Amino acid sequence: MTSLNRPARLNRALLSILGLVLVGSGGLAIALHFGNVPMLPASSPLVPGTDAPPVWSLYVTVAVCVVVGLLALRWLVAQLARKPKSHTWRMENDPDRGRTELAASTAIAPFLAETRGYPGVHDTFGTLAGTRQSPALALVITTEQDGSPTDIQERLDSHGLPRLRQALDLDTLPVTVEFRFTDKTHARVR
Template structure:
Protein backbone atom coordinates (compact mmCIF):
# COMPACT_ATOMS: atom_id res chain seq x y z
CA UNK A 1 0.00 0.00 0.00
CA UNK A 2 2.80 2.41 0.89
CA UNK A 3 4.68 1.47 -2.27
CA UNK A 4 1.62 2.13 -4.40
CA UNK A 5 1.05 5.50 -2.72
CA UNK A 6 4.71 6.38 -3.25
CA UNK A 7 4.50 5.42 -6.92
CA UNK A 8 1.38 7.58 -7.44
CA UNK A 9 3.05 10.55 -5.75
CA UNK A 10 6.21 10.03 -7.77
CA UNK A 11 4.23 9.96 -11.03
CA UNK A 12 2.28 13.08 -10.02
CA UNK A 13 5.51 14.91 -9.28
CA UNK A 14 7.05 13.79 -12.58
CA UNK A 15 3.94 15.00 -14.43
CA UNK A 16 4.13 18.39 -12.70
CA UNK A 17 7.81 18.76 -13.67
CA UNK A 18 7.05 17.70 -17.26
CA UNK A 19 4.26 20.31 -17.52
CA UNK A 20 6.52 23.00 -16.04
CA UNK A 21 9.24 22.22 -18.59
CA UNK A 22 6.70 22.28 -21.49
CA UNK A 23 7.09 18.57 -22.29
CA UNK A 24 3.29 18.21 -22.39
CA UNK A 25 2.07 20.53 -25.19
CA UNK A 26 -1.62 19.85 -24.49
CA UNK A 27 -1.42 21.65 -21.14
CA UNK A 28 -0.65 25.35 -20.82
CA UNK A 29 1.79 25.77 -17.97
CA UNK A 30 0.64 29.35 -17.34
CA UNK A 31 -3.05 28.40 -17.01
CA UNK A 32 -4.58 28.48 -13.54
CA UNK A 33 -5.16 25.14 -11.92
CA UNK A 34 -8.57 26.06 -10.51
CA UNK A 35 -11.11 28.51 -11.84
CA UNK A 36 -11.17 31.84 -10.04
CA UNK A 37 -8.36 33.59 -8.24
CA UNK A 38 -9.98 34.34 -4.89
CA UNK A 39 -8.43 32.82 -1.79
CA UNK A 40 -10.62 30.47 0.24
CA UNK A 41 -11.93 31.65 3.63
CA UNK A 42 -9.37 31.77 6.43
CA UNK A 43 -11.01 28.90 8.31
CA UNK A 44 -10.37 26.59 5.34
CA UNK A 45 -6.66 27.34 5.50
CA UNK A 46 -6.63 26.64 9.25
CA UNK A 47 -8.45 23.33 8.77
CA UNK A 48 -6.02 22.28 6.05
CA UNK A 49 -3.04 23.23 8.25
CA UNK A 50 -4.47 21.31 11.23
CA UNK A 51 -5.13 18.25 9.05
CA UNK A 52 -1.57 18.42 7.73
CA UNK A 53 -0.20 18.52 11.28
CA UNK A 54 -2.32 15.53 12.31
CA UNK A 55 -1.20 13.55 9.26
CA UNK A 56 2.43 14.47 9.96
CA UNK A 57 2.14 13.34 13.58
CA UNK A 58 0.54 10.07 12.51
CA UNK A 59 3.36 9.53 10.02
CA UNK A 60 5.95 10.19 12.72
CA UNK A 61 4.18 7.76 15.05
CA UNK A 62 4.19 5.11 12.33
CA UNK A 63 7.86 5.77 11.63
CA UNK A 64 8.74 5.47 15.33
CA UNK A 65 6.86 2.16 15.52
CA UNK A 66 9.16 0.73 12.85
CA UNK A 67 12.23 1.09 15.07
CA UNK A 68 12.86 -2.13 17.00
CA UNK A 69 12.97 -1.63 20.73
CA UNK A 70 15.15 -4.18 22.41
CA UNK A 71 16.13 -2.78 25.75
CA UNK A 72 17.56 -4.82 28.55
CA UNK A 73 15.13 -5.02 31.43
CA UNK A 74 16.19 -6.05 34.90
CA UNK A 75 13.98 -7.37 37.63
CA UNK A 76 14.85 -6.72 41.25
CA UNK A 77 13.68 -8.59 44.31
CA UNK A 78 14.54 -7.35 47.77
CA UNK A 79 14.19 -9.19 51.07
CA UNK A 80 15.88 -9.27 54.44
CA UNK A 81 18.82 -11.27 53.04
CA UNK A 82 19.58 -8.69 50.34
CA UNK A 83 18.58 -7.87 46.82
CA UNK A 84 18.54 -10.00 43.70
CA UNK A 85 18.74 -8.49 40.24
CA UNK A 86 18.34 -10.50 37.05
CA UNK A 87 18.14 -9.56 33.39
CA UNK A 88 15.01 -10.81 31.65
CA UNK A 89 17.17 -12.04 28.77
CA UNK A 90 19.18 -14.14 31.23
CA UNK A 91 15.98 -15.53 32.73
CA UNK A 92 14.57 -16.65 29.38
CA UNK A 93 17.77 -18.05 27.84
CA UNK A 94 17.53 -21.56 29.40
CA UNK A 95 13.81 -21.68 28.61
CA UNK A 96 14.47 -20.82 24.94
CA UNK A 97 17.20 -23.49 24.77
CA UNK A 98 14.80 -26.06 26.22
CA UNK A 99 12.10 -25.24 23.65
CA UNK A 100 14.70 -25.34 20.85
CA UNK A 101 15.44 -28.97 21.79
CA UNK A 102 11.82 -29.99 21.07
CA UNK A 103 11.36 -32.02 17.86
CA UNK A 104 10.61 -29.84 14.84
CA UNK A 105 11.81 -26.58 16.43
CA UNK A 106 14.65 -24.70 14.72
CA UNK A 107 14.95 -21.58 16.87
CA UNK A 108 13.12 -19.80 19.69
CA UNK A 109 13.12 -16.13 20.60
CA UNK A 110 11.73 -15.39 24.06
CA UNK A 111 11.08 -11.95 25.48
CA UNK A 112 9.90 -11.31 29.01
CA UNK A 113 8.22 -7.95 29.48
CA UNK A 114 6.47 -6.08 32.23
CA UNK A 115 7.31 -5.92 35.93
CA UNK A 116 8.16 -9.11 37.81
CA UNK A 117 4.81 -8.86 39.62
CA UNK A 118 2.84 -9.08 36.34
CA UNK A 119 5.14 -10.52 33.65
CA UNK A 120 4.27 -11.37 30.06
CA UNK A 121 6.19 -13.80 27.89
CA UNK A 122 6.29 -13.47 24.10
CA UNK A 123 7.66 -16.43 22.17
CA UNK A 124 8.52 -16.68 18.50
CA UNK A 125 9.01 -20.33 17.65
CA UNK A 126 10.61 -21.04 14.27
CA UNK A 127 9.65 -24.55 13.28
CA UNK A 128 10.20 -26.89 10.35
CA UNK A 129 7.37 -27.14 7.83
CA UNK A 130 6.36 -30.62 8.95
CA UNK A 131 6.48 -29.90 12.69
CA UNK A 132 3.58 -30.80 14.98
CA UNK A 133 2.57 -27.33 16.20
CA UNK A 134 -0.06 -28.62 18.61
CA UNK A 135 2.47 -30.97 20.15
CA UNK A 136 5.03 -28.19 20.49
CA UNK A 137 2.47 -25.85 22.07
CA UNK A 138 1.29 -28.63 24.42
CA UNK A 139 4.87 -29.28 25.56
CA UNK A 140 5.45 -25.55 26.09
CA UNK A 141 2.30 -25.33 28.24
CA UNK A 142 2.81 -28.62 30.11
CA UNK A 143 6.59 -28.73 30.57
CA UNK A 144 8.42 -25.50 29.77
CA UNK A 145 6.14 -22.84 31.21
CA UNK A 146 5.60 -24.54 34.59
CA UNK A 147 9.38 -24.77 35.07
CA UNK A 148 9.86 -21.12 34.09
CA UNK A 149 7.03 -20.04 36.41
CA UNK A 150 8.61 -21.94 39.28
CA UNK A 151 12.10 -20.60 38.57
CA UNK A 152 10.88 -17.00 38.44
CA UNK A 153 8.34 -17.34 41.22
CA UNK A 154 5.55 -16.03 38.98
CA UNK A 155 2.64 -18.50 38.98
CA UNK A 156 0.47 -16.27 36.78
CA UNK A 157 2.96 -15.97 33.90
CA UNK A 158 1.13 -16.22 30.57
CA UNK A 159 2.75 -16.78 27.18
CA UNK A 160 1.86 -15.58 23.72
CA UNK A 161 3.33 -17.95 21.16
CA UNK A 162 3.84 -17.12 17.49
CA UNK A 163 4.87 -19.94 15.19
CA UNK A 164 6.89 -19.21 12.07
CA UNK A 165 7.21 -22.17 9.82
CA UNK A 166 9.70 -22.59 7.05
CA UNK A 167 9.06 -24.63 3.97
CA UNK A 168 10.41 -24.83 0.44
CA UNK A 169 8.11 -22.05 -0.80
CA UNK A 170 9.19 -19.46 1.76
CA UNK A 171 8.15 -18.49 5.26
CA UNK A 172 4.55 -18.69 6.37
CA UNK A 173 3.35 -17.37 9.72
CA UNK A 174 0.89 -19.21 11.89
CA UNK A 175 -0.43 -17.81 15.18
Protein backbone atom coordinates in the same frame (compact mmCIF):
# COMPACT_ATOMS: atom_id res chain seq x y z
CA MET B 1 1.83 -4.40 33.29
CA THR B 2 3.37 -3.21 30.08
CA SER B 3 1.00 -3.48 27.19
CA LEU B 4 1.87 -6.18 24.69
CA ASN B 5 0.49 -4.04 21.88
CA ARG B 6 2.13 -0.63 22.16
CA PRO B 7 1.27 0.46 18.59
CA ALA B 8 -2.44 0.12 19.37
CA ARG B 9 -2.09 2.53 22.29
CA LEU B 10 -0.25 5.03 20.07
CA ASN B 11 -2.87 4.62 17.34
CA ARG B 12 -5.68 5.36 19.80
CA ALA B 13 -3.88 8.46 21.06
CA LEU B 14 -3.18 9.78 17.55
CA LEU B 15 -6.71 9.09 16.39
CA SER B 16 -8.11 10.80 19.49
CA ILE B 17 -5.99 13.91 18.87
CA LEU B 18 -6.95 13.95 15.19
CA GLY B 19 -10.61 13.58 16.14
CA LEU B 20 -10.42 16.47 18.59
CA VAL B 21 -8.75 18.69 15.98
CA LEU B 22 -11.42 17.83 13.41
CA VAL B 23 -14.28 18.41 15.87
CA GLY B 24 -12.75 21.75 16.90
CA SER B 25 -12.23 22.93 13.33
CA GLY B 26 -15.74 21.82 12.39
CA GLY B 27 -17.18 23.71 15.34
CA LEU B 28 -15.19 26.80 14.36
CA ALA B 29 -16.44 26.56 10.77
CA ILE B 30 -20.06 26.33 11.96
CA ALA B 31 -19.56 29.27 14.35
CA LEU B 32 -18.04 31.34 11.52
CA HIS B 33 -20.89 30.45 9.18
CA PHE B 34 -23.53 31.66 11.60
CA GLY B 35 -21.52 34.77 12.53
CA ASN B 36 -20.95 33.80 16.16
CA VAL B 37 -17.29 34.88 16.12
CA PRO B 38 -17.26 38.68 16.58
CA MET B 39 -13.64 39.10 15.37
CA LEU B 40 -14.49 37.49 12.03
CA PRO B 41 -17.86 38.59 10.67
CA ALA B 42 -19.55 36.25 8.21
CA SER B 43 -19.65 38.97 5.54
CA SER B 44 -15.84 39.46 5.47
CA PRO B 45 -13.93 37.96 2.52
CA LEU B 46 -12.14 34.66 3.02
CA VAL B 47 -8.82 36.01 1.73
CA PRO B 48 -8.04 39.73 1.91
CA GLY B 49 -6.95 40.39 -1.67
CA THR B 50 -4.98 38.40 -4.21
CA ASP B 51 -1.44 39.29 -3.11
CA ALA B 52 1.08 36.53 -2.45
CA PRO B 53 1.29 35.50 1.20
CA PRO B 54 4.17 36.86 3.26
CA VAL B 55 7.41 34.88 3.08
CA TRP B 56 7.30 33.97 6.78
CA SER B 57 4.01 32.13 6.28
CA LEU B 58 5.63 29.91 3.66
CA TYR B 59 8.40 29.02 6.13
CA VAL B 60 5.83 28.25 8.81
CA THR B 61 3.92 26.05 6.36
CA VAL B 62 7.09 24.13 5.46
CA ALA B 63 7.99 23.71 9.15
CA VAL B 64 4.52 22.40 9.99
CA CYS B 65 4.67 19.98 7.04
CA VAL B 66 8.07 18.68 8.17
CA VAL B 67 6.81 18.16 11.73
CA VAL B 68 3.68 16.36 10.49
CA GLY B 69 5.83 14.24 8.16
CA LEU B 70 8.18 13.27 11.01
CA LEU B 71 5.22 12.39 13.22
CA ALA B 72 3.78 10.25 10.43
CA LEU B 73 7.15 8.52 10.04
CA ARG B 74 7.29 7.91 13.80
CA TRP B 75 3.81 6.43 13.62
CA LEU B 76 4.87 4.08 10.81
CA VAL B 77 7.94 2.97 12.76
CA ALA B 78 5.75 2.32 15.81
CA GLN B 79 3.67 -0.10 13.76
CA LEU B 80 6.73 -2.31 13.41
CA ALA B 81 7.53 -2.33 17.14
CA ARG B 82 5.78 -5.52 18.18
CA LYS B 83 8.17 -6.52 20.93
CA PRO B 84 6.88 -5.69 24.40
CA LYS B 85 9.13 -3.75 26.73
CA SER B 86 11.04 -5.86 29.22
CA HIS B 87 12.24 -4.76 32.62
CA THR B 88 14.99 -5.59 35.05
CA TRP B 89 13.52 -7.61 37.88
CA ARG B 90 14.54 -6.80 41.43
CA MET B 91 14.37 -9.70 43.84
CA GLU B 92 14.82 -8.52 47.37
CA ASN B 93 13.44 -9.83 50.61
CA ASP B 94 15.52 -7.59 52.84
CA PRO B 95 16.74 -4.39 51.11
CA ASP B 96 19.20 -3.69 53.96
CA ARG B 97 21.12 -6.88 53.16
CA GLY B 98 21.29 -6.21 49.42
CA ARG B 99 19.30 -6.97 46.34
CA THR B 100 19.47 -9.12 43.26
CA GLU B 101 18.73 -7.70 39.83
CA LEU B 102 17.93 -9.97 36.91
CA ALA B 103 17.42 -8.82 33.33
CA ALA B 104 14.25 -10.36 31.92
CA SER B 105 16.12 -11.40 28.77
CA THR B 106 18.65 -13.29 30.88
CA ALA B 107 15.88 -14.95 32.88
CA ILE B 108 14.31 -16.61 29.83
CA ALA B 109 17.50 -17.38 27.85
CA PRO B 110 17.75 -21.00 29.11
CA PHE B 111 14.03 -21.54 28.43
CA LEU B 112 14.42 -20.28 24.85
CA ALA B 113 17.48 -22.50 24.31
CA GLU B 114 15.52 -25.49 25.59
CA THR B 115 12.56 -24.68 23.36
CA ARG B 116 14.82 -24.54 20.29
CA GLY B 117 15.62 -28.19 20.96
CA TYR B 118 12.00 -29.36 20.70
CA PRO B 119 11.25 -31.58 17.68
CA GLY B 120 10.09 -29.50 14.70
CA VAL B 121 11.21 -26.16 16.16
CA HIS B 122 13.57 -24.17 13.95
CA ASP B 123 13.97 -21.10 16.15
CA THR B 124 12.38 -19.37 19.14
CA PHE B 125 12.26 -15.73 20.16
CA GLY B 126 10.70 -14.49 23.35
CA THR B 127 10.24 -11.49 25.56
CA LEU B 128 9.47 -11.53 29.24
CA ALA B 129 7.61 -8.27 29.78
CA GLY B 130 6.20 -6.55 32.79
CA THR B 131 7.39 -6.60 36.34
CA ARG B 132 7.89 -9.54 38.66
CA GLN B 133 4.46 -8.84 40.18
CA SER B 134 2.69 -8.88 36.80
CA PRO B 135 4.80 -10.70 34.19
CA ALA B 136 3.84 -11.70 30.66
CA LEU B 137 5.70 -13.89 28.21
CA ALA B 138 5.42 -13.39 24.44
CA LEU B 139 6.85 -16.22 22.31
CA VAL B 140 7.41 -16.45 18.56
CA ILE B 141 8.20 -20.02 17.54
CA THR B 142 9.40 -20.73 14.02
CA THR B 143 8.61 -24.31 13.07
CA GLU B 144 9.48 -26.43 10.09
CA GLN B 145 6.70 -27.41 7.69
CA ASP B 146 6.50 -30.89 9.20
CA GLY B 147 6.54 -29.56 12.76
CA SER B 148 3.35 -29.92 14.78
CA PRO B 149 2.26 -26.78 16.63
CA THR B 150 -0.06 -28.92 18.77
CA ASP B 151 2.82 -31.13 19.93
CA ILE B 152 5.03 -28.11 20.56
CA GLN B 153 2.26 -26.39 22.56
CA GLU B 154 1.67 -29.55 24.62
CA ARG B 155 5.39 -29.82 25.38
CA LEU B 156 5.48 -26.16 26.37
CA ASP B 157 2.48 -26.57 28.68
CA SER B 158 3.65 -29.82 30.28
CA HIS B 159 7.40 -29.30 30.47
CA GLY B 160 8.88 -25.93 29.47
CA LEU B 161 6.52 -23.40 31.06
CA PRO B 162 6.19 -25.17 34.45
CA ARG B 163 10.00 -25.30 34.70
CA LEU B 164 10.23 -21.60 33.78
CA ARG B 165 7.62 -20.65 36.40
CA GLN B 166 9.47 -22.71 38.98
CA ALA B 167 12.83 -21.14 38.07
CA LEU B 168 11.38 -17.63 38.31
CA ASP B 169 9.36 -18.50 41.43
CA LEU B 170 6.07 -17.45 39.82
CA ASP B 171 2.62 -18.86 40.47
CA THR B 172 1.23 -17.80 37.11
CA LEU B 173 2.79 -16.56 33.89
CA PRO B 174 0.46 -15.38 31.10
CA VAL B 175 1.85 -16.53 27.74
CA THR B 176 1.08 -15.65 24.13
CA VAL B 177 2.51 -17.94 21.48
CA GLU B 178 2.80 -17.10 17.77
CA PHE B 179 3.78 -19.87 15.37
CA ARG B 180 5.56 -19.11 12.11
CA PHE B 181 6.38 -21.72 9.50
CA THR B 182 9.46 -22.16 7.30
CA ASP B 183 10.13 -24.36 4.28
CA LYS B 184 13.13 -26.67 3.86
CA THR B 185 15.46 -23.75 3.00
CA HIS B 186 14.24 -21.93 6.13
CA ALA B 187 12.71 -19.09 4.12
CA ARG B 188 9.76 -17.59 5.93
CA VAL B 189 6.37 -18.66 4.59
CA ARG B 190 3.06 -17.12 5.63
